[in-house]
Amino acid sequence: MKRLAYRFTVPIVLSLVCASANAADKLPFTLTISGPDSVTVGDEIKINAVLRNVSNQTAGITWGVRHIVLIHDEKGDTPLPKPGLRLWAGSSGHLSLAPGQTSSQYIVVSGERSEYELTRPGKYVVQLQRPMDDVGYPEGSVVESNKITITIVPKPPGGLK
Numbered sequence: 001m002k003r004l005a006y007r008f009t010v011p012i013v014l015s016l017v018c019a020s021a022n023a024a025d026k027l028p029f030t031l032t033i034s035g036p037d038s039v040t041v042g043d044e045i046k047i048n049a050v051l052r053n054v055s056n057q058t059a060g061i062t063w064g065v066r067h068i069v070l071i072h073d074e075k076g077d078t079p080l081p082k083p084g085l086r087l088w089a090g091s092s093g094h095l096s097l098a099p100g101q102t103s104s105q106y107i108v109v110s111g112e113r114s115e116y117e118l119t120r121p122g123k124y125v126v127q128l129q130r131p132m133d134d135v136g137y138p139e140g141s142v143v144e145s146n147k148i149t150i151t152i153v154p155k156p157p158g159g160l161k
Contacts, residue, residue, distance in 0.1 A: 028055035031145040038151040045110035053097035068129040079116045
């Protein structure tokens with residue numbers, strides 16, 4: 001009889017422990033991006049990134065240095081990166097955000113100060129990611145933004161807008 005009770009008790013205890021561990025691993029931030037719907041080839045494209053603390057306690061993060069910008073065109077191809085250029089138009093540094101508090105940064109994704117060469121007209125999908133392993137979360141923990149689509153249109157004849 002003791003064996004039977006043991007077999008049923010252990011899975012229940014293990015599932016409660018796993019549920020608690022998963023709740024503790026919930027990331028304290030969300031990341032939301034916005035940008036223009038359409039731009040002309042050669043125009044600078046700035047994306048606004050908003051980091052929000054969605055936890056119930058103050059949370060710290062380094063903002064502006066570990067973000068990854070993912071861009072691909074309609075075919076799924078990634079534009080060629082420009083060597084040696086920084087992504088961020090704003091400043092970087094350590095932030096402490098209270099529950100519900102936000103912080104915004106602009107990211108230049110096309111133009112002279114960008115990392116990518118977006119010179120072909122077409123539709124591009126942009127997403128931002130922030131790995132969280134440097135602030136105490138397991139390797140592979142990543143906050144992902146929403147995806148936005150930006151259409152790059154050709155310059156009009158004569159270069160006028």
